[in-house]
Amino acid sequence: MTRTNSSRTEIWDVCVIGGGAAGLMAALTVAECGKSVILVEKNRFCGRKLNITGKGRCNLTNNCDIDSFLENVTVNPRFLYKALTVFSPADTMTFFESRGVPVKTEQGRRVFPVSDRARDITDCLEKGCKNAGVHFVRGEAKKIIESSGRVEGVLYTANSEDKVIKCRSAIISTGGMSYPLTGSTGDGYKMAAQTGHTITDLKPSLVPLVVMESFCRDCMGLSLKNVRASFYNKEGREIFAETGEMLFTHYGVSGPIILSASAHLNSVFPCKLKIDMKPGLDEETLDRRLLRDFEANKNKEFINSLSALLPQKIIQPIIALSGIPDKKKVNEITKSERKSFLSLLKGIPLTVTATRPVSEAIVTSGGVCVREINPSTMESKLVKGLYFAGEIIDVDAYTGGYNLQIAFSTGFVAGQNS
Numbered sequence: 001m002t003r004t005n006s007s008r009t010e011i012w013d014v015c016v017i018g019g020g021a022a023g024l025m026a027a028l029t030v031a032e033c034g035k036s037v038i039l040v041e042k043n044r045f046c047g048r049k050l051n052i053t054g055k056g057r058c059n060l061t062n063n064c065d066i067d068s069f070l071e072n073v074t075v076n077p078r079f080l081y082k083a084l085t086v087f088s089p090a091d092t093m094t095f096f097e098s099r100g101v102p103v104k105t106e107q108g109r110r111v112f113p114v115s116d117r118a119r120d121i122t123d124c125l126e127k128g129c130k131n132a133g134v135h136f137v138r139g140e141a142k143k144i145i146e147s148s149g150r151v152e153g154v155l156y157t158a159n160s161e162d163k164v165i166k167c168r169s170a171i172i173s174t175g176g177m178s179y180p181l182t183g184s185t186g187d188g189y190k191m192a193a194q195t196g197h198t199i200t201d202l203k204p205s206l207v208p209l210v211v212m213e214s215f216c217r218d219c220m221g222l223s224l225k226n227v228r229a230s231f232y233n234k235e236g237r238e239i240f241a242e243t244g245e246m247l248f249t250h251y252g253v254s255g256p257i258i259l260s261a262s263a264h265l266n267s268v269f270p271c272k273l274k275i276d277m278k279p280g281l282d283e284e285t286l287d288r289r290l291l292r293d294f295e296a297n298k299n300k301e302f303i304n305s306l307s308a309l310l311p312q313k314i315i316q317p318i319i320a321l322s323g324i325p326d327k328k329k330v331n332e333i334t335k336s337e338r339k340s341f342l343s344l345l346k347g348i349p350l351t352v353t354a355t356r357p358v359s360e361a362i363v364t365s366g367g368v369c370v371r372e373i374n375p376s377t378m379e380s381k382l383v384k385g386l387y388f389a390g391e392i393i394d395v396d397a398y399t400g401g402y403n404l405q406i407a408f409s410t411g412f413v414a415g416q417n418s
Helices: 021-032 050-056 066-071 077-086 089-098 118-132 187-194 256-262 283-296 312-322 335-345 402-417
Strands: 012-017 037-041 073-075 103-105 110-113 135-138 140-147 150-158 161-172 203-205 209-211 223-232 238-248 252-254 271-276 348-355 363-365 386-388
Touching: 012 021, 012 150, 021 037, 021 118, 021 161, 021 402, 037 161, 050 118, 066 073, 066 077, 073 077, 077 402, 089 103, 089 110, 089 402, 110 118, 135 150, 140 161, 140 187, 161 187, 161 402, 209 256, 223 256, 238 256, 252 256, 252 348, 283 335, 312 335, 386 402
Parallel strands: 012 037, 012 161, 037 135, 161 386
Antiparallel strands: 103 110, 140 150, 150 161, 203 363, 209 252, 209 348, 223 238, 223 271, 238 252, 271 348
C-alpha cells in the first residue's frame, strides 16, 4: 500500500473509507473522473475479503440481465435498479477484460477470472487506482466530520494518533460484519449512525445452518449434488426450496443451496429441513428403482445393498434413521419397511435450530437504510457529500456473484457522483 502524508493542508475531492471491492471501484472511478481521491484502509493491504471469495477463485459477477439479477436479490432489490443500469454485470465483465483480466462463465452463469485467481481481480483494481493517482493511507477511520449538514472531513487513527483528512465528499465502503479477520468489523455502521443514519437489524446471511440431530455429524464431510432441500416453518408451510449442492458438517449443513436458504430463515427457528436425495424421481419411479436394486442384492445384508443408490458415507446414518436392522437380509425386508425407507430418501427430516454466527457468514443482512440513500447517486439524503457503497447498505443477494456485483455497481455509481 502506498502511503501519503495525510496531514497536507489541501482539501481532497473525495475520501474513500475501506479498500474492498466497493471501495477500490469507487476510488478508481473518482480518480478516472479527474478528481483527487484518498483511500483509507486499516489493513496492511487492500482486498482481503475479495481475495478469499469463491474459495479464492472470485465469483465476480453473474452473467445475466438486470431483471434476472434482481430476482436473486433478497433484500431491497428495486433500490439497485439504477445502479445496475449504470454498471451492469456485462459492464463488470468488460471492465476486467479490457484491463487484462479475461473472464469465463461457468455453471449457474457464475463468472470467474480465467486464471481462477481472486488476487488478479484485486491486483487489477489496485493497479488501476495507483495508475489513476489514488493516494492510499493506512489507518482506521473513526468519524465523518460534518458541518451544516455536509461533509468536511474524515477523522482516522494511525499509529495511535488521531488525524484528519479534509475532503469535500466521503464514501463509506467498509463492508459488513462477516469475516471479521478480513477487517469487516462493522466500523462503517457506527460512522453512519453518528451522522444520523438508521441501521437496520444486522443478521448473518448466506451462512451455514445448525442442525439438532446427530445425522449431520455422522455424515460430516459428505458433499451432495443434485439434491433438493426444502424448509418449513412450525405451521408446516414451505419457506424455501432449491435443488443443487450441499454439504454436511459437524454442526449441521452448508453449501450453495443451504447458504441461499439462510437468507430466508432468520426469524423462523426452529424450522424443519427435508432433504430429497432423488428429486428427479417421483416416489413411484424411485420405488421401482429400489425394487430392482433389492432384487439384484436379495441375498446381501441391507447395509451392503445400497452402494449403487447412495454415497457410501450416508448409508449407515440413513439406515439407522430408517429403523431397519443393517444386517437384515434384503429378501427379508417387508413392503412396509421398503415404503418407509423410500419416504426417507424423498425427505430426510432434520431440525434447523439456528444459523452459524455472523463471523462465518458470506454477507451481513441489514445495514444503512436504503430510504436514506439516493439510489441514483448513492448519496446520503441526510448529509451532503456522504456516499455509501457495497455491503454496508441494506441490500443482499444469493450466492452466485450477485453480492460482488452489487459492490462494483454501487461503488461505481458512488464514485461517479461524489
